[in-house]
Amino acid sequence: MRGEICGHENNLRHMTAPTPISELASRTGSPVVVKGWVRRIRSSGRIAFLVVRDGTGEVQCVFSRADLDDATWQTLTAAEHESTVAVTGEVCADKRSPIGVEVSANSLRVLSGSPEFPIQPKEHGIDFLLEHRHLWLRSPRQVALMRIRDETMRAIRDFLHEDGFTCVDTPILTGAIGESAGTLFETEYFDLGTAYLAQTGQLYVETAAAALGKVYCFGPTFRAEKSKTRRHLTEFWMVEPEVAWMDSDGNMDLQERMVCYVAARVLDRCQADLGTMGRDLDRLAAIVPPFNRMSYTDAVARLQEAGHEIEWGSDLGAGHEAALTEGRSKPLFVHDYPKRAKAFYMKENPDNPATVKCNDLLAPEGYGEIIGGSQREDDYDRLLARIREEGLPEESYGWYLDLRKYGTFPHSGFGLGLERTVAWLSGAQHLRETIAYPRMMTRITP
RNA sequence: UCCGGGGUAGCUCAGUGGCCAGAGCGGGUGGCUGUUAACCACUAGGUCGCGGGUUCGAAUCCCGCCCCCGGAGCCA
Incomplete structure (x- = not known):
């Protein structure tokens, strides 16, 4: 509960508390942890983009192959549409971003998979929806x-x-x-x-x-x-x-x-x-x-x-x-x-x-x-x-x-x-x- | 309840009597790229709503049934 502030587990939870995506724009240059759901993923041999949303907004997290260890790069392949992830990185200003910033990521944890999420970014029939x-x-x-x-x-x-x-x-x-x-x-x-x-x-x-x-x-x-x-x-x-x-x-x-x-x-x-x-x-x-x-x-x-x-x-x-x-x-x-x-x-x-x-x-x-x-x-x-x-x-x-x-x-x-x-x-x-x-x-x- | 439209791959759909039923998306594999619903190649995936009938042959034509959609009625 809210009142319980002591205990190792709560400290841990506090340490990994994510930054709401809506607050990223005011945190340029800061290290952050973003937790949320994967809206889209575009991965490749050298660079990968993970769009993450958390209910307060959405942000693009950029993964550069050269800056990552093999394990983190491998993890990217497990990130599916609507799987939950924790992304650690630094907030960087970027003019191409709709919210003005993106996250230059240095690590990724997939918290839960989401195999073949049924709803695609395309037209669906109303009965299916x-x-x-x-x-x-x-x-x-x-x-x-x-x-x-x-x-x-x-x-x-x-x-x-x-x-x-x-x-x-x-x-x-x-x-x-x-x-x-x-x-x-x-x-x-x-x-x-x-x-x-x-x-x-x-x-x-x-x-x-x-x-x-x-x-x-x-x-x-x-x-x-x-x-x-x-x-x-x-x-x-x-x-x-x-x-x-x-x-x-x-x-x-x-x-x-x-x-x-x-x-x-x-x-x-x-x-x-x-x-x-x-x-x-x-x-x-x-x-x-x-x-x-x-x-x-x-x-x-x-x-x-x-x-x-x-x-x-x-x-x-x-x-x-x-x-x-x-x-x-x-x-x-x-x-x-x-x-x-x-x-x-x-x-x-x-x-x-x-x-x-x-x-x-x-x-x-x-x-x-x-x-x-x-x-x-x-x-x-x-x-x-x-x-x-x-x-x-x-x-x-x-x-x-x-x-x-x-x-x-x-x-x-x-x-x-x-x-x-x-x-x-x-x-x-x-x-x-x-x-x-x-x-x-x-x-x-x- | 009435009128109209529809039911084909996981999804969105094409295919109106003739080889083994197709595409895009999604999934898988590989490639490649500061990408924006990315792209390219390969690959797996089907009780054509159900039942009966016509025919040499039915997803396709006929009959019956089921289900969905939205319009009317009713109301917010």
Whole structure:
């Protein structure tokens, strides 16, 4: 452990502690030990190049036959793609290096071999790559995506905490409750019958809003939908803020501020990784307030003018969303959808009872819906009526109805899909690359 | 579930009725070079998804099945 500093073994470990590759540029002329994985090797009769990465960066280590003993030279032949090595040498400035320095090596230890590493520096099919996801993660593009995802999550949490939110974790194992049955994963739960994996934390986080005012949950959610598109996973992460005394307009204000904050943070802190992804940075710089807000009714009118076949009252399809966001550089709010197209808990619009106070946020460039949000129905009788209309099991919603029975209050919230947001910000074409181990209809391993 | 595309070497693919099924990459051996997905030569490597049918002859044509891909629906 960290506290144990005495003992021969720990001293040894300390002595062989490697220098992170990210620090080499500031150590020109110094002797160093670099430990990491071999990305590439080019060896020959007189000189050899070993590109080593360690998670902080990568560096080329140069081995000159004339400067090495026979044993070290022989060892080079055992260094394979993705084997682990310890290289001892001196940091030398070199204009040809992308990081300005390379290591003039005088010794090499192969710590572990890596016979025939499956992933080559070439094109592979997606099925093969997913079958080897545990190894694919080592690729530069995947590393960049994991860092962008990490920064996106940090930015979301930082924004919410700076804004006075408290994180309240909601259960993953639940009884029969959620937006709709039929798309829930089931599992046996002792003597209590069937439990379901949560497809949202919203109903629970609503109750926490009555305790803490501004709250959010952030965790994995599960949808047993038989979706096979680039925009769907069966397990994905969602952040769900919920705010007491906030109406639908305030809800959109909050979404706008959060999305802009996150985009700015990723742009600021992930430039190199966005570069690895080939992302156009101007696209992220354009994500600033305000976002356009369009009512569902206006959206349908626009679509009809553009020749789309859509009736007022039916939900927007992928083609409609693409048409509405085409040519835009910022996300677009579409609000006040027809009641019959949306979930039971959304608050009826007093100005137009056929619609509810809700909104989607559609990302540009075809990334689609990254947020769904609404003001919640806070009237006991109306909510009960909606539960009955939808044919939901009334007895399962007792505690949810209680929230309207004991000191009800207007409140709103939304769910932002992490993977869709990361895909959009990074320019990834498919959600499956934005999470380390994507869960899809046809894949549960590795 | 529906629609479309696909399944040939470890990987990416070419091969649409006719000798023993090919290339590049990767592996192995040797050579060579301040190299950048290095290069050159040699070499090993195949149940052409599975089953049946047509034919003198099937990777190739027909039927059935399985699997994968991404689009729709659904949603974040």
